[in-house]
Amino acid sequence: MRIATFNVNGINGRIDLLRRWLDEAQPDVVCLQELKAPQEKFPQRAIESAGYGAVWHGQKSWNGVAILARDVDPVETRRGLSGDPAGSHSRYIEAAVQGVLIGCLYAPNGNPAPGPKFDDKLRWYERFIAHAADLLASGAPVVLAGDYNIMPTDLDVYAPERWRDDALFRPEVRDAFSILMRQGWKDAVRDLHPEERIYTFWDYFRNAWGRNAGLRLDHLLLSPSIANRLIKAQVDRHVRGWDHASDHAPSWIELADM
Helix, strand or coil: CCEEEEEECCCCCCHHHHHHHHHHHHCCCEEEEECCCCCCCCCCHHHHCEEEEEEEECCCCCCCEEEEEEEEEEEEECCCCCCCCCCCCCCEEEEEECEEEEEEEEEECCCCCCCCHHHHHHHHHHHHHHHHHHHHHHCCCEEEECCCCCCCCHHHHCCHHHCCCCCCHHHHHHHHHHHHHHHEEEEHHHCCCCCCCCEEEEEECCHHHCCCCCCCEEEEECCHHHHEEEEEEEEEEHHCCCCCCCCCCCEEEECCCC
């Protein structure tokens, strides 16, 4: 079973690129972030013609998350987190696919930090951490995949010294990621590539892609009940080099059959 996460950075503007990658990679499940489309503007017909069922949580102009499943319809189990403010951003959706519970997230950026946006990010993570604990307590096989907007370690950023005060790298957000890890989740990519510099994001500015000045922002966390099935984890970094690419590349894992 291949499960991927991809911040598509505007699904309608990049639907051809998304379909090209789906055809190439053939993932069984895909978590998408930054749809940048209201609920009624999600390109359901184009996704279905590519062979995927979908559930999505849209928002006009910004944010938005979706879960795609090849040849089946995901069964939605949740949208949003408990305690989210009324009218909050579209940042979390959850669905069951082929016996696995998939949580798709798009965490707040939080910049500038310190400030109100950073405080909102920390509060969002408090709610997410609480929900993650509930998922673990259920004993279900769970994958939490998405754009966490956190580089957990120095190995996940091309120039750590330049990012110390950024909302993606400040101690408070790395501590939040550490709390998740201590709950018992496995960071799939880092587990299989413990010493490798692997990036999932390259900014459009300052020739970041050409210089390989990247960040690892997109993560797939596995619950203990499914972690022993992990056999492969990769980033399709070449997709970032395609014409009209997102600033993120798809990340994916492969799980052995039960």
